[in-house]
Amino acid sequence: MELNGFERLSELEWHLPATDAMRVPVIIYADEALMRDMNDKVREQAVNVAKLPGIVQASYAMPDAHWDYGFPIGGVAAFDPEEGGVISAGGVGFDISCGVRCLHTGLKTQDISRVKEQLADTLFQRIPAGVGSTGAICLDSREMDEMLAGGASWAVQNGFGETADLERIEEGGKMTGADPAQVSQQAKKRQRDEMGTLGSGNHYLEVQRVVEIYDQRIAMGYGLTQDDVVISIHCGSRGLGHQIGTEFLREMAIAAASLNILLPDRELACAPIGSPIARRYLGAMRAAINCALANRQILTHLVRQIFSQLIPQARLPLLYDVSHNTCKVEQHEINGRKRKLHVHRKGATRAFGPGHPDLPPALRATGQPVLIGGSMGTASYILAGTERGMQLAFGSACHGAGRAMSRHQATRLWHGRDIINQLARRDILIRSPSCRGVAEEAPGAYKDVSAVIEVADRAGLAHKVAKLVPLICIKG
Structure with missing residues (x-):
């Protein structure tokens, strides 16, 4: 990215004044290397977000930012209804509520060594993982609406889990204000057989090992110690979320003129x-x-x-x-x-x-666990929300490493089978239905997650607690 016009307020905070x-x-929160590695489209998209009605304080981008549809990935913006603020489907994206949950196991690495291959x-x-993957659950119309509401x-x-899980999920596991009647039949049809599935792309299920503790007090509060085995699940609302995003982006774009909204970019409908x-x-x-939380x-x-x-x-209580x-x-x-505000x-x-x-x-004493997934074969991190972060970007932090290249570029550079073999030599077992999917998600296709985490920590967005490395990765 060209840095012309940016004011560097600190080593990690870059301002582009409103013009x-x-x-x-x-x-943008980043060090100079991460800034220069960002595509110029990140700047363009963040500027366009800053033009939307009723936006408050700033258009933010996290250190893992890269360009996407409408908002950049890593984009954060809040809108005030009292100042004519808007809701943007492009500011949420297609994989609505894609997220990460982390489970304790009560095990150490040696406890799974003899069954590691069998476990993988x-x-x-x-x-079920991969494009179009379906599970054993098939919801009828009533069950679908109950799931979307609950x-x-x-x-x-x-029967899927324990009541104790719910207090370790944002919104207590149930987003209020959900209205299944506003979800199209096509969206519901796409989701009917996809509950309990990972999907494809950067979604995964990993068995991981805690290799480093940075803050003993908070780690103790989270129940984490060195060499613990944990499980991370990264997935979202599958076909249903994608269909909702597609439909409402189109409808909002068509309605913009009648709503007296001048769009700086049609993708910001x-x-x-x-x-x-x-x-x-x-x-x-x-x-x-709610669909993603249920999934x-x-x-x-x-x-x-x-x-x-x-x-x-093994005992698998939910961390968060x-x-x-x-x-x-x-x-x-x-x-x-x-x-x-609508954040x-x-x-x-x-x-x-x-x-x-x-x-x-x-x-409440430690701050919220912030779960940051790395790219396949690289480290993931657990951070904690901070008081300072609440003042920086509405209590927001990065979400991953951030792509450094497109999936098409990645497949031109790597072969899936080679990646699987390379990681096996590092004692990381990869299981995936698609070698092409593995190539698309090659570690080299992403930014250095450790560099992203260092910026988040030093800027005060969130505080480093623990570093995790994969032992087993189920890749979609």
């Missing part, structure tokens, strides 16, 4: 908060959030069944579940006044600090 049609500045094979056989709470009520189309989108998007809850249940059969002494790609109504202090996070993680009332009591 022309921009209503607020652009703020069984997880692969029983966790989220992970619905899943637990139907939006509608005024409180307008009929915005209300319908929020109802559908919240239903998709990860069902996958958790399947993983627990597998571990109970292969390693009976975070969502990316959402728009949520939150209260934040702006210029000394508390305001209810869009696209490829960004909520990272609430210590004492926040939305955190469960057991985590």
Whole structure:
């Protein structure tokens, strides 16, 4: 990215002042190397977000930012209904509520060594993954609507998990305001057989080892110690979320002129908060959030069944579940006044600090666990939300490493089978239905996740707690 025009307020904070049609500045958190490695489209898209009506404070980009549809991945923006703020489907994205959950196992690395191959094979056989993957669950119309209204709470009520899981999930496992009636029949049809499936792309299920603890106090609060085995599940709302995003982006773009909205980019299609189309989108998007929460809850249940059969002494309580790609109504202090804002996070993680009332009591002293997935074969991290981060970007942090190249470019450079063999030599077992999918997700196709985490930590967006490395990766 060209850095002309940016004011470097600190080593890790870059401001692009508001000019022309921009209503607020652009703020990017990154070191110089990450800034220069970002595509110029990140700058263009962040500037366009800054032009949207009712945007508050700034158009933010996280250190893993890269360009995407509408908002950049890693984009964060909040809108005030009292100032003509909008809801943008492009500010949420297609994989609504894609997110990560982390499970304890109570095991150490040596506890799984004798069954590692069997565990990898069984997880692969029983966790559906890949493009168009379907599971054993088929929902009828009534069950679909109940799931979209109930989220992970619905899943637990139907035997997929434990009540204790719910307090370790954002929104208590159920997003209020969901309206299944606003979800099209086509979206529901796409999801009917996809509950309890990983999907494809960068989604995964990993068995991981804690290799480093950075903050003993917070790690203890999270129940983490050196050499612990944990499980991370990364997936979202599958075909249903994609269909909702597609439909409402089109509808908002068509309606923009009649709503007196001049779009800086058609991909930023939006509608005024409180307008009929915005209300319908929020109802559908919240239903998709519930779909993603229910999906990860069902996958958790399947993983627990597998571990109970292969390693009976394992116990798999939930550490936490975070969502990316959402728009949520939150209260934040702006210029000394508390305001209810519609916070869009696209490829960004909520990272609430210590004492926040939305955190469960057991985590209120430490701050919210922030789960950051690396690229396949590289490290993942657990961070904690900070008080300072609440003032920087509405309590938001990065969500992953961030792509350094397109999937097409990756397949020209790597072959999936070679990647699988290379990682096997590092004692990382990869199981995937698609060698092309493995090539698309090659470690080299992503930024250095450690560099991204260092920026997030040093900037104060979130605080490093633990580093994880993969032992087994089920890849979609």
